[in-house]
Amino acid sequence: MLRLLISKELRELRRTTNAAWLLAGLTLLVGLALYNGYAYYTTRSAFLRQSQQTTYAQFIAQGDKNPHLGAHFGFYAYKPTADLALLDNGVEDYTGNSFYLEPHKRGEVKFREVSDATALRSFGFLNVGYFAQLLLPLFIFLLTHNLFSKEWENGTIKLVLSARVSTGQLLAGKLLAAGVVVGAVVLLLALGPLGLLAWHLGPSELTPLLPTYTCYVAGLLLYAALLTVLGGAVSLLTRNSALSLVMLAGFWLLGVFLVPRLTGELARRTHPTTTAVEFDDHTFHDMQYGVGHEGTKDERRTALADSMMAYYGVKRLEDLPVYFIPITIEAAEESDGRVMDRAYAAIERNEARQNRLVQLSALLSPFLAFRELSLHLTATDLDTHRDFAAQAEAHRRRVGRIVDAFYQKNTVAGNAFWRTVPQFAYAAPGLGWRLRHAAGPVLLLLGWSVGAVSLLMLAKKISL
Amino acid sequence: MSASLFRVLWRHELTCLYRNRVLVVLFSLVLVVLLAALWAGSSQWHTQQRTLGRIRAHRQEMQDSLVQRIRRVEAHGMHYPGFIWDDPTFAYNTARNEGPQYAAKVPFALQALVAGQSVVQPFYYKVYITKKQQLVHESEIDNSYLQFVGTFDFAFVVVYLLPLLLIVFTYNVVSSEREQGTWVLLKTSNQSIAQLTLARLGIRYGLFTLFFWAIVAPILAGLVGPAFLATSNWWWLVVAVSLYFAFWVALALLVNSFSLSSNLNALTLIFLWLVLGLLVPALLQFGLDRAYPIPSRIAITTAERDAINRYFERDGQTLTQEVFSSPRTLIRQASVVTPGMVYGYGVIVYKSQEIKDAATQQAERQLYRQIEQQQVALRGWQLTSPALLLQETLSALAGTHWQQFNRFSRDVDAFRYRTQRFFYPKMAQESTYRTFTVADAEAIPQFQPRVYADYHWLPIGPSWLLYAGITAVVLGVGYRRLLHATW
Numbered sequence: 001m002l003r004l005l006i007s008k009e010l011r012e013l014r015r016t017t018n019a020a021w022l023l024a025g026l027t028l029l030v031g032l033a034l035y036n037g038y039a040y041y042t043t044r045s046a047f048l049r050q051s052q053q054t055t056y057a058q059f060i061a062q063g064d065k066n067p068h069l070g071a072h073f074g075f076y077a078y079k080p081t082a083d084l085a086l087l088d089n090g091v092e093d094y095t096g097n098s099f100y101l102e103p104h105k106r107g108e109v110k111f112r113e114v115s116d117a118t119a120l121r122s123f124g125f126l127n128v129g130y131f132a133q134l135l136l137p138l139f140i141f142l143l144t145h146n147l148f149s150k151e152w153e154n155g156t157i158k159l160v161l162s163a164r165v166s167t168g169q170l171l172a173g174k175l176l177a178a179g180v181v182v183g184a185v186v187l188l189l190a191l192g193p194l195g196l197l198a199w200h201l202g203p204s205e206l207t208p209l210l211p212t213y214t215c216y217v218a219g220l221l222l223y224a225a226l227l228t229v230l231g232g233a234v235s236l237l238t239r240n241s242a243l244s245l246v247m248l249a250g251f252w253l254l255g256v257f258l259v260p261r262l263t264g265e266l267a268r269r270t271h272p273t274t275t276a277v278e279f280d281d282h283t284f285h286d287m288q289y290g291v292g293h294e295g296t297k298d299e300r301r302t303a304l305a306d307s308m309m310a311y312y313g314v315k316r317l318e319d320l321p322v323y324f325i326p327i328t329i330e331a332a333e334e335s336d337g338r339v340m341d342r343a344y345a346a347i348e349r350n351e352a353r354q355n356r357l358v359q360l361s362a363l364l365s366p367f368l369a370f371r372e373l374s375l376h377l378t379a380t381d382l383d384t385h386r387d388f389a390a391q392a393e394a395h396r397r398r399v400g401r402i403v404d405a406f407y408q409k410n411t412v413a414g415n416a417f418w419r420t421v422p423q424f425a426y427a428a429p430g431l432g433w434r435l436r437h438a439a440g441p442v443l444l445l446l447g448w449s450v451g452a453v454s455l456l457m458l459a460k461k462i463s464l
Numbered sequence: 465m466s467a468s469l470f471r472v473l474w475r476h477e478l479t480c481l482y483r484n485r486v487l488v489v490l491f492s493l494v495l496v497v498l499l500a501a502l503w504a505g506s507s508q509w510h511t512q513q514r515t516l517g518r519i520r521a522h523r524q525e526m527q528d529s530l531v532q533r534i535r536r537v538e539a540h541g542m543h544y545p546g547f548i549w550d551d552p553t554f555a556y557n558t559a560r561n562e563g564p565q566y567a568a569k570v571p572f573a574l575q576a577l578v579a580g581q582s583v584v585q586p587f588y589y590k591v592y593i594t595k596k597q598q599l600v601h602e603s604e605i606d607n608s609y610l611q612f613v614g615t616f617d618f619a620f621v622v623v624y625l626l627p628l629l630l631i632v633f634t635y636n637v638v639s640s641e642r643e644q645g646t647w648v649l650l651k652t653s654n655q656s657i658a659q660l661t662l663a664r665l666g667i668r669y670g671l672f673t674l675f676f677w678a679i680v681a682p683i684l685a686g687l688v689g690p691a692f693l694a695t696s697n698w699w700w701l702v703v704a705v706s707l708y709f710a711f712w713v714a715l716a717l718l719v720n721s722f723s724l725s726s727n728l729n730a731l732t733l734i735f736l737w738l739v740l741g742l743l744v745p746a747l748l749q750f751g752l753d754r755a756y757p758i759p760s761r762i763a764i765t766t767a768e769r770d771a772i773n774r775y776f777e778r779d780g781q782t783l784t785q786e787v788f789s790s791p792r793t794l795i796r797q798a799s800v801v802t803p804g805m806v807y808g809y810g811v812i813v814y815k816s817q818e819i820k821d822a823a824t825q826q827a828e829r830q831l832y833r834q835i836e837q838q839q840v841a842l843r844g845w846q847l848t849s850p851a852l853l854l855q856e857t858l859s860a861l862a863g864t865h866w867q868q869f870n871r872f873s874r875d876v877d878a879f880r881y882r883t884q885r886f887f888y889p890k891m892a893q894e895s896t897y898r899t900f901t902v903a904d905a906e907a908i909p910q911f912q913p914r915v916y917a918d919y920h921w922l923p924i925g926p927s928w929l930l931y932a933g934i935t936a937v938v939l940g941v942g943y944r945r946l947l948h949a950t951w
Contacts, residue, residue, distance in 0.1 A: 029743070032746075032747070032750065048762075051762045051763075055765075055766065055769065063773070069812065073769070073772065076762075078762065091608050094584075094608040094611045094612045097762075098765070110761075111760070111761040111765075114584050115584050115585060116761070116831065117758075118752070118838050118842050118866065119842070119852070119856055119866070120852070121749070122614070122855065123741075123742060123746060123749070123852070124746060125746075125749070135738075138738070146727070242730065245727065253625070253628060257614075257620075257625070258497075258616075258625070260613045260614070262616050264610045264613040265504040267607075267610060268610060269507060272511075273605055273607060274605060275515045275518070275604060276588075276604050277522060277566075277588075279605060297547065298546050298547055325801060351607045351609070354607050354610060355609050358610070358613055
C-alpha cells in the first residue's frame with residue numbers, strides 16, 4: 001500500500017508541468033553551483049600553494065643583507081584554501097588569507113577578496129553551500145506546500161481516507177514520495193562535488209576527506225528531511241495551499257534573510273566593536289605608559305639599564321660586555337607584544353559575543369543551523385580562521401627569535417642563513433575538532449527535526 | 465474612467481483590504497522592517513560621525529603635543545630628555561609618531577539608507593609615509609562573520625523584502641475574483657475589466673508607495689537631519705524606488721492576466737523574484753569574473769617583493785653597506801642610540817619605500833583597471849535585473865558605491881605622496897640630523913575631509929527612464945491581455 005501511495009504521488013508530480021520545469025531549473029542551478037565551486041577551489045588552492053612557495057623563495061634568496069633589514073623583508077603566511085571549499089567557501093573572502101611575518105608588528109590577516117568585488121557580491125556566491133542553504137529549502141517548500149492540502153482542495157480527502165490505508169501510511173507515503181524527489185536533489189548535491197574532488201585530487205588525497213564529507217552529507221540529509229517534514233506538516237495543518245505557501249515562503253524569508261541580518265545588526269549595537277582610532281589610541285597609550293604598575297616606556301628602559309649595569313657591575317652602558325640596544329628592543333617587543341595580545345584578545349572576545357548572538361538566532365531558523373554546520377565542517381568558519389591566525393603569529397615570533405639570535409653575533413646574513421628560517425605550513429584542524437566546534441549547530445538541527453516531527457504529529461491529530 | 469467610479473473603487477479597495485486584514489498586517493510589517501532598517505542605518509551613520517569627531521580631536525591633541533615638545537627641546541638647547549626615538553626634532557621620528565594624519569571620507573546622510581561598500585571599505589585612513597594605514601588594521605575594525613551575514617539596511621529591505629510584500633499585496637487581484645465567483649458579475653457589468661483591474665492595482669500601488677514614503681522621509685529626517693531633502697540624490701532615490709515598486713506591480717498585472725489560480729500566480733511571481741533578485745546577479749557575477757578576472761592582491765605583493773630583491777641585488781648593497789651596516793648607524797651592535805642611527809633608519813625607510821611604491825604602482829594599476837572594467841560591464845548588464853539596477857543606483861546616490869570609495873582611496877594616495885614629499889627631504893638631511901621645527905610641524909600636509917556622493921558617472925536618468933519604459937510595456941501587455949480576455 002505504501003508503495004502504491006508513493007508511486008501515485010510521484011506520478012502526479014510528474015504530470016504537473018510546473019514540477020518538471022522546477023526540476024530542470026534546479027538541475028541547471030546545481031550544475032552551475034558545482035562549476036562555480038570547483039573553479040573557485042582549484043584556482044585558489046593552486047594559486048595560494050604557489051604563492052606560499054614564491055614568498056618563501058623570495059625570502060631565502062634575498063642575498064647578503066643586514067639580518068634586521070632582511071627580517072623586515074619577511075615573508076607571508078598564506079591560509080591554504082579549505083579542503084572542502086568546493087562545497088562552501090564560507091567566510092573565506094571576508095577574512096583575507098595573507099599574514100605578514102615581520103618583526104615588531106603583530107601580524108594581521110589581510111587582503112579580503114570582498115574589498116575588490118563589485119556590488120554583485122552582496123547577492124551571494126552560487127556554490128553547493130549557497131544552494132543548500134538558500135535555494136534547496138525554497139524548492140522543498142514549493143514541492144511540499146500542497147502535499148496534503150491539495151486533497152482538501154480537490155475534494156479527494158474523503159476518497160483517500162476511505163481507502164484501505166491508515167492515516168500513518170498516508171502520512172508516510174506522501175512524505176516518502178516528496179522524500180524521493182528531495183533525496184534525488186540531495187544525491188546530486190552529494191555525488192557531484194565528490195566526483196569533482198575525486199577527479200581533481202585522486203583517490204589517495206580524497207580518502208582522508210571522506211569522513212568529513214560523509215558528516216557533511218549526513219547533515220545535509222537531516223536538514224533536507226526536516227524541511228520536508230516541516231513543509232508537509234504546514235500543508236496538513238493549514239489544509240490550504242495558498243496559506244501554506246505564504247507561511248512557508250514567509251518562514252524561509254525570515255529564516256534566510258531577516259533573522260540573521262537583524263540579529264547581526266543587534267549584535268553590532270549590543271556589543272559595539274572598537275574603532276581602529278580607539279584601538280590605535282589605547283595600544284599606543286598602553287605601550288607608552290604601561291599597564292598597571294609597569295611604568296612608562298622611559299621608566300622601564302631605565303629600570304632595565306639599571307638592572308643590567310648592576311648585573312654586570314658597571315657604571316655606564318658603554319661599559320657593558322653585551323650590546324644594550326638589542327636587549328632594549330627585545331624587551332620592548334615583549335612588552336609591546338603583551339599589549340597587542342591583550343588588545344587583540346579583547347577584540348576576539350567581543351567578536352565571539354557578537355557571533356554567539358547571531359548563532360543563537362538559529363533557534364528561530366534551521367537554515368542558519370545548517371549554515372553553521374556547513375561552515376564548520378568545510379573549515380571555512382571563523383574558528384578555523386582564528387586557528388590559522390594564531391599559528392601564523394606564533395611562526396612570526398619564532399622567525400623573530402631566530403633572526404635576533406643570529407644578529408647578536410653577525411652583521412650580515414646570507415642565503416645560507418635565510419634558508420635556516422623555517423617555511424610556514426598550515427593544516428586545518430581535523431574532523432574531531434570541527435565536530436566539537438559544530439556541536440551547537442548539530443544540536444539545533446536535531447532540535448528542529450524533533451520540532452518538525454512534533455508539528456507533523458499535531459497536524460495529523462488535528463486534520464486527519 | 466470617471467472620478468465617481470474611481471472613488472467607489474478606492475472605497476472598495478480600502479474596505480476589502482481592511483476586512484481581510486491584509487492592510488493592517490502588511491503595513492504593520494512594512495512599518496516594523498523600515499523602522500528596524502532606519503534605526504540600524506542611522507546608528508551606523510552616527511557611529512561614523514562620532515569616529516570622525518574623535519579623529520578631529522585626536523589630530524588636534526597630537527598637533528598640540530608635537531608643537532609643545534619641539535618648543536621644549538628648542539628651549540633647552542636642543543636637549544631631549546627621553547628616548548632618542550621619540551625626539552620630535554628628527555623628521556623621521558615625527559613622520560612615525562605625531563606626523564601621520566587621518567584622511568576621512570565624510571558619510572553622506574543617505575548612507576543611513578544604504579550601507580553599500582561602506583561595510584568592507586574604510587572611510588578613513590591613517591596616512592603614514594610608508595602606507596595608508598599601519599600598526600593596526602588595513603581598514604576599520606569589523607567582525608568578518610557579521611560582514612558575511614550581511615547588513616540589514618533600507619536598501620536590503622527595498623531590494624529584497626518589499627517586492628515580496630508587494631507580491632502578497634497584488635498577486636490575486638484578478639484570480640481572487642474568479643475563485644470567489646465574482647468574476648461573472650464583473651463580466652456582466654458595463655465597465656471594462658481591464659480598466660477596473662488597472663485602477664485597483666494603481667490604488668494599491670499608490671497606497672503602498674505613499675505609506676512607504678510617509679514613513680521613510682520624516683523618520684530619516686528626524687534621525688539624521690532634514691538637509692538631505694534638499695539634495696538631488698534624495699529625489700532620484702525617491703524616483704528609482706517608486707519605479708522599482710511600479711515594476712513589480714506591473715509584473716503582477718501581467719501574471720494576473722494569464723488566468724492562473726492565485727496559488728500559481730504567487731508561485732510565478734516568487735519565482736520571478738528569485739530569478740531577478742538572486743539568479744541573474746549570481747549568473748552575472750559568474751560571467752564577469754571570467755571575462756574580467758580580478759588579479760589577487762597577493763600577486764601585487766609578490767611583484768613588489770621581487771622588485772625589492774632585484775634592487776638589493778644591484779645598488780641596494782651599497783645602501784646597506786653605507787647606511788644600515790655602517791658603524792655609525794649600526795643599531796644592534798651598540799649600547800647607546802646615536803643621532804646617526806635615527807638618520808640611517810630614516811634613509812633606509814625612505815629608499816626602500818620608493819622602491820616598493822614604484823613596484824606596486826604598476827600592479828595596482830592593473831588591479832584597479834580590471835575592477836573598473838568589471839564595474840563598467842556591470843553597468844551595461846544591470847538592466848537585466850531591476851534589483852541589481854536599484855542596488856547600484858542606491859549605493860551611488862548614498863555615496864557608498866565602489867566608485868566613490870575608489871575615488872577617495874585615490875585622493876588618499878595623492879595625499880600620501882604629498883606627505884612623503886614633505887617628510888623625505890627632511891629625513892635625509894645628514895648635516896644636522898635634527899631639522900624638524902615648529903614651523904615644519906605647522907606645515908604638515910592635511911587632508912580635507914569631504915563627502916563623496918557625486919553620481920554623475922552613473923547614467924541614472926537614462927537607466928530608469930528605460931526601466932519606466934519596460935514597466936509601461938509590461939503594464940500595456942497585461943492590460944491588453946485583460947482587455948481581450950475571453951475567460
